[in-house]
Amino acid sequence: MLLTKVVFALDLELTQGLHAALPVGVESFGQSEAASSLTSIIRQDFAHSGQFKLIQAMPDSPVTMWRAAGADSVLKGSLVKDSSGKYDVRINLLDTVAGGEKVLNRQFLVSNDELRSLAHYISDLVYEKLTGEKGVFSTRIAYIWVRNFHGSLRYSLEIADSDGSNPQSLLTSSEPIMSPSWSPDGRKIACVSFEKRRSQIFIVNVETGERQLVTSFPGINGAPAWSPDGKSLALVLSKVGNPKIYKVDLANGQMQQLTFGNSIDTEPHFSHDGKSIIFTSGRGGTPQIYRLNLNDGKITRLTFVGNYNARASLTPNQAELVMLHREDGHFSIAVQNIVTGEVNILSDDGNAVDESPSISPNGRMVLYATSKNDKGMLEIASIDGRIHLRLPSKDGNVQEPSWSPFLQ
Numbered sequence: 001m002l003l004t005k006v007v008f009a010l011d012l013e014l015t016q017g018l019h020a021a022l023p024v025g026v027e028s029f030g031q032s033e034a035a036s037s038l039t040s041i042i043r044q045d046f047a048h049s050g051q052f053k054l055i056q057a058m059p060d061s062p063v064t065m066w067r068a069a070g071a072d073s074v075l076k077g078s079l080v081k082d083s084s085g086k087y088d089v090r091i092n093l094l095d096t097v098a099g100g101e102k103v104l105n106r107q108f109l110v111s112n113d114e115l116r117s118l119a120h121y122i123s124d125l126v127y128e129k130l131t132g133e134k135g136v137f138s139t140r141i142a143y144i145w146v147r148n149f150h151g152s153l154r155y156s157l158e159i160a161d162s163d164g165s166n167p168q169s170l171l172t173s174s175e176p177i178m179s180p181s182w183s184p185d186g187r188k189i190a191c192v193s194f195e196k197r198r199s200q201i202f203i204v205n206v207e208t209g210e211r212q213l214v215t216s217f218p219g220i221n222g223a224p225a226w227s228p229d230g231k232s233l234a235l236v237l238s239k240v241g242n243p244k245i246y247k248v249d250l251a252n253g254q255m256q257q258l259t260f261g262n263s264i265d266t267e268p269h270f271s272h273d274g275k276s277i278i279f280t281s282g283r284g285g286t287p288q289i290y291r292l293n294l295n296d297g298k299i300t301r302l303t304f305v306g307n308y309n310a311r312a313s314l315t316p317n318q319a320e321l322v323m324l325h326r327e328d329g330h331f332s333i334a335v336q337n338i339v340t341g342e343v344n345i346l347s348d349d350g351n352a353v354d355e356s357p358s359i360s361p362n363g364r365m366v367l368y369a370t371s372k373n374d375k376g377m378l379e380i381a382s383i384d385g386r387i388h389l390r391l392p393s394k395d396g397n398v399q400e401p402s403w404s405p406f407l408q
Contacts (some may be wrong), residue, residue: 021053022130025066025074025096028059034087034115035079041119042075042126044163045137048380049127050364050387063100071096073103075126086111089118093126104129116166136162136360140404141367142170142180142189143378147396157191159206162360162403164378164391170204171211178400181224186407190214190224190233201235203250214248225268225277234258234268234277245279245292258292259299269313278302278321280310289323303336305343311356314338315363315383322346322357322366322383333357333368335383346381347388358403359383369399 026043029035046052055071066074077091086109093104104125110118120137127135141164145156155177160167171177175194182189189204199221201214215221219238226233232250236243245259245268259265263283270277277292289303289312303309308326315322318338325334325343333347333354347354352372359366366381376397380389391398 021051022073023055023071024052024126024130025055025057025069025071027057027061027074027076029077029079029089032079032081034081034112038077038079038089038115038119041116041163042123045120045123045135046126048163048387048389049123049135049137050382051127051131063094063096066094067096073126073130075122077122082109087115089122091122091125093129116161120161120163133364134362134406136362136365136403136406138162139361139407140186141358141378141401142182142404143369143401144177144180144399145169145396146376146399157189157204158398159189170206170209179223180400180402181226182402182404183226184228184230184405186404189402190226192222192224201233214250223267225270227270228272228274234270236266236268245277258294258297267311271314272316272318278312278314280312289321302338304341305336306334309334313357313359315359316361317363320363320383322359324355324357331355333366333381335366335385344385346383346385347379354379356400358401360403361406365403367401367403369401371397371399 024046028039043054047054055069057066057069074094074096080088082088089108091106092102095101095103108118123137124135139162140159141162142159145158147154152174155173156169157171157177157180158167159170173195178192180189180191187206189206191202192199193202200216201221201224203212203214217237217239220236220243222236224233224235233248235246237246242262243264243266244257245265247256247258263281265279265281267280268277276294278289280287281290284301286307287310288301289309291300291302302321306325306327310324312321312323321336321338323334325332330350331354332345334343334345336343346366352370354368354370357366357368364383366383368379370377370379376399378391378398378401
């Protein structure tokens with residue numbers, strides 16, 4: 001089944017507060033249902049960004065009142081339906097410290113179906129204007145939804161907006177689906193499917209649902225990861241023995257084995273410059289993170305704190321490593337400084353089991369799966385651990401999330 005709307009959405013719940021955030025106000029775009037919805041989405045984006053503190057003031061307040069309320073900036077806007085049925089949306093971002101100076105002024109003409117996307121786009125514009133970094137409100141997430149369907153488990157590869165809204169089923173199966181991974185252009189997702197009662201790696205077109213089989217060797221076909229240029233996949237195969245890291249050229253299918261020896265090597269992830277691959281290996285006795293230099297083949301161990309480190313990826317600036325970390329018998333999501341080796345814990349709920357961290361494309365947030373009381377759901381934490389959001393599912397279990405790149 002392909003590209004099917006589902007009947008639930010994920011509801012954001014702030015579980016840990018804001019500190020030292022930029023104080024921003026958002027005035028209502030109007031009294032209509034469409035205007036209220038647009039305003040609500042933008043406010044929610046700001047509230048959950050980890051960078052903004054929403055300031056409240058009376059409707060249609062002058063800049064001086066917003067300043068007195070504590071806002072450094074205020075977003076004012078309007079939404080009017082024209083004769084064609086489309087919405088004329090106008091925004092002004094004002095600097096209250098500078099007496100109401102306009103720092104952003106835009107106008108849009110959109111249909112009703114485009115309002116949610118426009119709200120996220122406006123949030124991105126304001127975020128970049130005020131922080132100097134690109135926002136991720138218009139990005140998407142992929143995850144696996146597992147639910148009971150007439151007495152048996154049903155697996156779905158889902159895609160949704162970054163706030164969990166607008167979910168769609170891209171692929172469904174009565175057999176497990178695993179390891180979704182976005183292509184660099186956000187148009188495809190590589191994943192593992194067991195629909196033929198054995199593992200196979202597919203690439204799924206996000207727009208059409210069309211699938212391309214990549215590997216179907218005996219044994220393990222797993223953990224696909226895209227190269228930064230989108231021309232190849234790193235993946236795990238056990239076709240000649242223990243699981244090893246391979247690279248496959250997607251144009252001609254040419255396969256290259258990258259790791260060797262008797263250890264189990266898995267969970268590859270390309271560095272953002274494409275010069276190396278980080279992966280999980282038991283070659284040192286316990287699962288730890290290693291880096292493979294693709295120029296000379298040299299392998300270097302990166303993690304030494306904790307007796308289990310896995311599922312790692314690098315932040316876009318390649319300064320930090322985000323990973324699944326175990327210490328004192330508890331699994332959590334952690335961030336390690338590449339230079340100093342210092343490890344900071346992002347998730348610290350002793351009653352939950354965390355897994356599958358995925359970094360936002362601006363490097364500010366980490367999306368991960370957590371299970372508590374046999375309930376699987378998604379959570380988001382800021383990279384500094386200050387902000388925590390929960391995205392609970394309505395039924396079933398949500399797991400193995402993957403955050404998309406910036407979308408065009």
